Amino acid sequence: MSLRYLTAKLAQQIDDELINEAGAFSIDQLMELAGLAIAQALARVYNKDEYPNVLVCCGPGNQGGDGLVAARHLAMFGYNPVIFMPKGFKDVYNFERLKTQCDNMNIKMIPPSNDTSLLQDSLSSVEVILDTISGLVSEPIQAPFDSALPLLTNSGLHIVSVDVPFGWDVEEGNVEGVGLEPDVLVSLIAPKLGVRSFRGRHFVAGRFIPKSLEEKFGLNLPEYPDSDQIVELAMEEEAHR
Ligand SMILES: NC(=O)C1=CN([C@@H]2O[C@H](COP(=O)(O)OP(=O)(O)OC[C@H]3O[C@@H](n4cnc5c(N)ncnc54)[C@H](OP(=O)(O)O)[C@@H]3O)[C@@H](O)[C@H]2O)[C@@H](O)CC1
Numbered sequence: 066m067s068l069r070y071l072t073a074k075l076a077q078q079i080d081d082e083l084i085n086e087a088g089a090f091s092i093d094q095l096m097e098l099a100g101l102a103i104a105q106a107l108a109r110v111y112n113k114d115e116y117p118n119v120l121v122c123c124g125p126g127n128q129g130g131d132g133l134v135a136a137r138h139l140a141m142f143g144y145n146p147v148i149f150m151p152k153g154f155k156d157v158y159n160f161e162r163l164k165t166q167c168d169n170m171n172i173k174m175i176p177p178s179n180d181t182s183l184l185q186d187s188l189s190s191v192e193v194i195l196d197t198i199s200g201l202v203s204e205p206i207q208a209p210f211d212s213a214l215p216l217l218t219n220s221g222l223h224i225v226s227v228d229v230p231f232g233w234d235v236e237e238g239n240v241e242g243v244g245l246e247p248d249v250l251v252s253l254i255a256p257k258l259g260v261r262s263f264r265g266r267h268f269v270a271g272r273f274i275p276k277s278l279e280e281k282f283g284l285n286l287p288e289y290p291d292s293d294q295i296v297e298l299a300m301e302e303e304a305h306r
């Protein structure tokens with residue numbers, strides 16, 4: 066039985082079940098585990114001696130929250146993350162706490178601005194971009210990320226994307242051809258249909274899904290090694306899907 070690739074609707078349904086009485090998780094718990102796993106995947110591929118500087122690009126939704134958590138863990142691991150979060154977080158209470166936790170780690174945040182020169186400056190001093198802009202939303206690319214996208218794409222830097230690379234459709238992939246082209250992808254819980262064409266290093270993260278939910282949704286998740294929070298999909302597995 067092969068790994069199940071999820072529609073946007075199914076991914077949302079699994080998230081909802083994890084949070085309602087069946088799963089009984091709080092969003093903070095899931096965000097913390099997701100952010101930790103994302104940081105672990107980035108560290109697995111880009112070691113901190115060669116790639117110490119990471120630009121963490123955060124959207125205004127839950128995925129942006131995952132990004133703030135990942136930035137904090139990367140700092141704990143010895144990286145030097147810088148946060149680019151040009152649009153205010155939707156859940157202000159969560160954001161304020163996550164932002165304070167990043168401030169306490171002396172993580173720099175690029176101030177929101179219509180002028181892209183600050184972003185450009187940061188791109189010239191990092192080795193890796195972490196794309197935690199959006200995950201489950203299929204929308205045309207909107208401000209303020211529209212002006213950032215070409216800068217990220219043309220930077221030539223290594224890119225780690227979470228769930229769905231920015232600019233891709235959740236189910237159809239990079240149909241417009243303008244989305245980010247990451248080197249590494251971290252799929253939370255299970256990959257989404259749109260990333261079937263992805264051929265870089267692909268990790269699945271989310272070692273918190275109860276067996277009952279895995280079975281209910283027929284996910285056929287790969288086995289996580291040891292005590293890892295991430296599992297890398299083998300190239301053969303990718304080629305056969
Ligand atoms: N499964 C799990 O275990 C866990 C899942 N979690 C995470 O939740 C993520 C889903 O979160 P989510 O539902 O809040 O949506 P998300 O993708 O963050 O986008 C929100 C906003 O972004 C914006 N935006 C989107 N597209 C855009 C565009 N093209 N151009 C410009 N802006 C765009 C848009 O903002 P708006 O324009 O509406 O202000 C939209 O409303 C999921 O991927 C995973 O990372 C973890 O937190 C917990 C564990």
Ligand SMILES: [K+]
Binds near residue numbers: 229
């Ligand atoms: K993303």
